[in-house]
Amino acid sequence: MEFRYLGSSGLKISEITYGNWLTHGSQVENDIATQCVHAALDVGITSFDTADVYANTKAESVLGDALKGQRRESLEIFTKVYWPTGPRGHNDVGLSRKHIMESIDGSLTRLQTDYVDLYQAHRFDTETPLEETMQAFADIVRQGKALYIGVSEWTAAQLRAGHALSKELGFNLISSQPQYSMLWRVIEDEVVPTSRELGIGQIVWSPVAQGVLTGKYKVGQTPPAGSRATDLKGGADMISRFMNDDVLTRVQKLEPIAADLNLSMAQLAVAWVLQNDNVSAALVGASRPEQVRENVKAAGVKIPAESMKQIDEVLGDAVEHDSAMTSATAPQSRPA
Template sequence: MAGHNDKMIYRHLGRTGLKVSALSYGAWVTFGNQVDTKLAKELLTACNEAGINFYDNAEVYAGGDAERVMGQAIKELGWKRSDVVVSTKLFWGGSGPNDKGLSRKHIIEGTKQALERLQMDYVDLIFCHRPDPVCPIEETVRAMNFVIDQGWAYYWGTSEWTAQQITEAWEVANKLGLIGPAMEQPEYNMLHRQKIESDYVPIYQKYGLGTTIWSPLSSGVLTGKYSKDHIPPDSRLAMEKYKGSAQRKLVDETLTKVDKLKPIAQRLDASLAQLSIAWCVKNKNVSTTILGASKLHQLEENLKALDVLPKLTDEVMKEIESILNNKPDPVATYR
């Protein structure tokens, strides 16, 4: 039985009737790579006890193994399907010419294959994992509506689309009397703010866009565990395929900001990770913040971010802002 925790906050996913926990859990980089079914069950149990109800996945994560591990873990835990909100994302399904992108063919086949791996009849949310520059948006909108009509997914959305692309999808959907994208999954954290705080502002109002944000800790940079000379050997940025990401993220300017944020966290009796997560949750346009911990102690620490939320007064937010000094211009212009 999936749990309900009084401390958890539940928010509507944009303008939909669906409620998601303000903190959620994602399988990116972890499940199938660093996490097997046994550990997955422990992590999911801890999430469940904390009141998390949303679990994020994608066909590309660990080549499909992330979905297999999550599906098997949920099955073994015996959770009631209606108690949880599960997502997957489609774009990179394999190496064949039609295994990639957002064609009708890949959306329909990719959905069926994802459900098979998850051992589920449906996902609650299905995302277009990236925009497809060569597929007509009408084809994608129609295919996503077909998936919903079949009962294979309840809501569809986008990930890392521009405000303009989301608007186009909505215009097509409205013209055809179809369902538009209910949610977007962008990166959002103290170091990465443009889309959530500026670009999407007009479409929150116009289309009621919900957001399921990823990388609230900027791949661990906002935990404070990295420095110029030190990348912990078991950390994400130490993994071979994230070497480029490490060089890009661990620049002096960023590390200086991180150091200056540490005393604020200490003063609030929080870790820097907890402060960074709470800062994301505080934004009312964030429906849910996806955590990606691969170790139980990390996850338990990060879940305490909700205790920090009430401590983020206007004064504290101003102090953080003066350190970050990266607030995007308030009005989005479509270029």
């Protein structure tokens, strides 16, 4: 395993970070989830990412159980707050002081820990003053309930505003968690340059584009049973933007590039996002332990410039570059 600093902080995290979105507490049984976490630990992964909204808090509980007995100081545990949880009452959502202060205590209880290494605003809250949100985060840091603060899917302007307030309040915003892959590069033109300037590192999700970049989806063929494209609990919706003949045909043309580098398609996709020096870690999930053991082989891989150029030529205009997509895909108001 390779380790990278998270932004300009002194915190090192495993460049392959285990994430349990859409799996723990929903798609896979708890014993399998625990096996996946233990497989991650066995291959040197020390960083684990979850969120209170995943499986409506169940994912945090599963992760807490799976990590029980591990030396806490040897782990980096991340979670998030924003989306509706619990009974979905009118204050069970957003980044108000009330929701943040109550949510951190719930997350710590479920994760069976006294603190999280990174607490993240899961989206930007358009209905709460940013000053209120950042003050709540500052208080959580001072209370020792979170060591560092980050965000997820914020625009460059939002990152700049949040970072300025964090410095005024005596802490630093150190991370951003956006979607990023060979096919989805919307952070490159604005979010990444701003983050470099501010000392913010990226922890990117969906580096294999919800499984599309593994090559398992073929033109004219029914998606494999149990795959993300067949998941009616949310996975199929997330993957739909990539499930068209043009994208799938281009992805198949990546196979010779991966083979030349002695990598699987998934390993190539994960290694590709790690070539970006503003990326601190790539989030990978798993529904089987062997997936963890395979994905971790992308750690430390250096893709030659010629191969990077070939990837760009193969994918061509199937790649989404528009930086406006960060705000276009974000909630414009708190979800009910």
